[in-house]
Structure formats: structure tokens, C-alpha cells
Amino acid sequence: MVYIKSVEEIRIIREGGRRLAAILSRLALEAKPGTSTAYLEDLANRLITQAGGWPAFKDYPMGGKLFFPSALCVSINNEVVHGASLPDRLLKTGDIVDLDIGMEWPVTEALRREFKAPTNTLSPHGGYYSDTCRTVPIGKISASAKKLLKVTRECLERGIAAAQAGNFINDIGRAVEIHASNHGYGVVEDLVGHGLGYYIHEKPDVLNFIISDKAPENIRLEPGLVIAIEPMINLGGWEVKTGQNGYTILTADGSLSAHFEHSVAITTEGPFILTE
Numbered sequence: 001m002v003y004i005k006s007v008e009e010i011r012i013i014r015e016g017g018r019r020l021a022a023i024l025s026r027l028a029l030e031a032k033p034g035t036s037t038a039y040l041e042d043l044a045n046r047l048i049t050q051a052g053g054w055p056a057f058k059d060y061p062m063g064g065k066l067f068f069p070s071a072l073c074v075s076i077n078n079e080v081v082h083g084a085s086l087p088d089r090l091l092k093t094g095d096i097v098d099l100d101i102g103m104e105w106p107v108t109e110a111l112r113r114e115f116k117a118p119t120n121t122l123s124p125h126g127g128y129y130s131d132t133c134r135t136v137p138i139g140k141i142s143a144s145a146k147k148l149l150k151v152t153r154e155c156l157e158r159g160i161a162a163a164q165a166g167n168f169i170n171d172i173g174r175a176v177e178i179h180a181s182n183h184g185y186g187v188v189e190d191l192v193g194h195g196l197g198y199y200i201h202e203k204p205d206v207l208n209f210i211i212s213d214k215a216p217e218n219i220r221l222e223p224g225l226v227i228a229i230e231p232m233i234n235l236g237g238w239e240v241k242t243g244q245n246g247y248t249i250l251t252a253d254g255s256l257s258a259h260f261e262h263s264v265a266i267t268t269e270g271p272f273i274l275t276e
């Protein structure tokens with residue numbers, strides 16, 4: 001089911017998204033050579049709690065009786081997504097690291113009163129979800145890695161620009177795929193963006209690649225729709241595989257991968273970024 005959010009609900013998702021963006025910026029500053037991923041995990045949990053939120057990823061069901069172990073995804077080099085911050089790893093010079101974080105906000109009655117927030121009756125905590133990520137360099141990185149980060153960020157920007165009311169999911173995917181392909185990069189097809197707000201993951205799937213205009217997934221973008229646009233771009237081929245832990249996704253050929261994401265509201269005045 002595709003959920004359309006009210007103006008008031010989008011306002012609250014934006015309030016939470018602003019706080020989440022600040023948390024991500026702090027984590028990005030702390031990500032440097034020698035930093036422990038367990039330290040980043042502890043910091044993420046503390047900052048989410050201080051913001052009046054709840055970590056959206058921790059204990060998230062991954063299928064097969066597996067649950068994601070951390071609040072923060074830390075995907076390093078050839079890890080596309082779902083690289084957990086636990087067990088602990090150390091970041092080193094030359095790494096590129098995707099920091100991906102989701103939060104439900106506000107989860108206290110006091111904050112809901114303060115911000116005159118409607119209650120999300122579909123969540124036991126009553127808050128609304130936002131989701132964002134960026135891939136950051138650790139110390140000095142290679143020229144090829146630097147270009148991959150630049151182009152992937154541009155893919156996100158082009159995908160957002162295409163998210164106009166009246167356009168279709170395919171317009172987003174087309175913008176992303178064409179830009180990545182022009183640089184010879186692989187666009188991951190086994191993973192997609194998503195709707196969000198009432199839940200951390202909702203319909204529709206937000207594809208980063210072109211499908212048939214007649215495909216049922218190619219829905220029209222309506223005002224009030226809130227989506228996470230998140231291109232995942234590989235330096236090599238688009239194919240991926242699942243790691244031994246059962247949930248971390250890696251490039252099949254071992255090449256580097258980058259990932260950027262914003263939560264975006266579709267409005268009659270254009271796409272509105274909720275996580276900056």
C-alpha cells in the first residue's frame with residue numbers, strides 16, 4: 001500500500017529529518033583513520049536519544065530469523081549496504097565508508113505536545129521515520145574513489161530533481177542510470193529506495209534504473225508521497241552478493257561502492273528534501 005502523508009505529517013517528518021541530518025553530519029566528522037565503528041555506533045545511539053528519537057535500524061528483521069545488530073550502517077569499500085557497525089572494526093586511510101542511519105521522531109509525549117505533532121498510530125512509539133546516508137572518505141583516498149563519490153552524489157541530486165509531482169518512478173531511475181552509465185559505473189539493481197514515514201520502509205519501491213513505462217512499479221508521483229531516494233553505484237559491475245553474515249550486501253566483483261540518500265516529499269512546488 002502507498003501512503004500519502006498530510007501537510008502536518010510531512011512537517012513532523014521534516015523536523016525529525018533535520019535532526020537526523022545533524023546527527024549524520026556529526027558522525028561523518030568523527031569518521032577518520034583509526035576511528036572505531038563501535039564508537040560511531042555508541043555516538044549514534046546517544047545522539048538519537050538526545051534528539052528524542054528511536055533508532056530505526058537496530059533489531060530490524062532481515063529475514064531468516066536474522067536481525068540487524070546496530071542503529072548505524074557502516075558499509076566499507078566494497079560493501080554496498082547493510083554493513084553493521086557491530087562487531088567493531090577500525091577505519092583506515094583510503095577507505096570509503098557509507099554511513100546510513102534512520103530515526104523515528106518524536107517518540108515522547110512531551111515532544112509531541114511541544115511540536116503539536118500528530119501521532120503515528122502505525123508505530124508503537126508514535127513517531128515518524130526519516131532515513132539518510134552519505135559515503136565519506138577516510139583520510140586521503142584514490143582519484144577513482146573520489147570520482148565515484150562525486151558522481152554518486154550527482155546521481156542523487158539528479159534523481160531528486162526528477163521527483164516532480166506528475167512524473168513517474170521511472171523518471172527518477174532514468175536520471176540516475178543515465179548519469180552513472182555515462183561514467184561507466186554499475187547501478188545496483190537488486191536494491192532500491194522506498195517510501196517511508198509511517199514505517200521505515202514502505203511502498204513504493206524507488207528504482208535507480210530504467211524499467212518499462214508500463215511496469216506496475218512505475219507509479220505516478222503524487223503530492224504527499226514521501227520517499228527515500230538512494231542511488232547505490234559501483235565502480236565495477238552492478239551485480240551484488242550477500243556476505244557470510246546473511247545481511248551485508250557486497251559488490252560481486254569486489255569493486256568499490258558508494259551510496260547517498262535523502263528523504264524527499266513530493267509537493268506541488270517540487271521535491272522537498274526532508275533530511276538536510
